[in-house]
Amino acid sequence: MLAHPCSVRGIAVENNYMATTGLDRKLRIWDVRNYKQLYAYTLPFGLAEVSFSQRYAVSCSVGNQIQIFNDVHLGTTTAPYMSHQCTGIVSSLQFCPYEDVLGVGHQHGFTSLLVPGSGEPNFNALLTNPYESKTQRREREVKQLLDKIQPELITLDTTEIVQVNTDLLEKENERLKLLLHTKPREVKFKPRNKKKGRGSALRKEQIKQSVQSEQRFMINEARKKLKEEFLTKETVKVEDSQKTVLDRFRKKDV
Known part of the structure; x- marks a missing residue:
């Protein structure tokens, strides 16, 4: 798919949405179910790194500048939600799952930023439990082993069915x-x-x-x-x- 008429600088995917940035100073939001563009935002500078949070907050960076946008998948964003200036050139961005924290890797080390509302507050403990104990993890592993398909149902012959x-x-x-x-x-x-x-x-x-x-x-x-x-x-x-x-x-x- 042709995302930008120029070089693509960053890609981030979260569920059904994908965010891309390029040298044309555009932040584009895509629907990965049909590969169509939903919204495009023009920014005052060309973005490099981009990251999606669980609540669809998008963080972008260029140089040592970081900007965070909310609700970009709804088309209602008009201004950055937060901005931050690091001491060095930003090399990577990543939101922490189930936490309102953005991890930033830059030229002089690592910085963690608090971004209220970026993490998912409700989680399914049966699928992913960030606070599970050693006993719960052991029980989950046993359950996953028992949920596997029976060996006699596995075959390489496609006509056997x-x-x-x-x-x-x-x-x-x-x-x-x-x-x-x-x-x-x-x-x-x-x-x-x-x-x-x-x-x-x-x-x-x-x-x-x-x-x-x-x-x-x-x-x-x-x-x-x-x-x-x-x-x-x-x-x-x-x-x-x-x-x-x-x-x-x-x-x-x-």
Whole structure:
């Protein structure tokens, strides 16, 4: 992508935004999702180093001058948020994660600057916890190891994903055979007790027999359907496996 009509001096990326600086004295903000420019700011000098914070504050430098801008991704910036002059030529800039601190490397050493509102105050302790203890770090490493994909699912053969899992298919067939040869469980039903004088023993027995017959019919129908499905699979398998010399004279499906 063509970011500047001249040499690019600095690049910084944070989430969906990218900041670039060049010799044309422009600070350009880009959307890395579609590689389009959002905003461009003209500055009184050509910038060199640039850095993005977690809250989208941008720090730029040229020579020994440092300028910090807020909300550059919204297009509302009209003036620098902060300015600072170092004792030597600035060589690098970097915001500290989860802290309102900007680290500056220059000709005479290192300087840390406080930039209020530049760091992310809320963090997800399950992903990144800057204050985690030794025990928490050990637990996180164990959890990351357990979350890895199983070794049997890793393969270099890209066609294996479309193949039939024969082991699982055989286990399913064995399960169906056991279901077909298992005696159906006895249906238990106990009629609720009605008020005195409203339900006789004969009536209770009739209700019990009716419910048991209905449930037994449903179980038999399910077993019958399961048996038909299983026998159909077995028949197809046998037909595919049995071949004779006369098969060469059969018409092939086009």
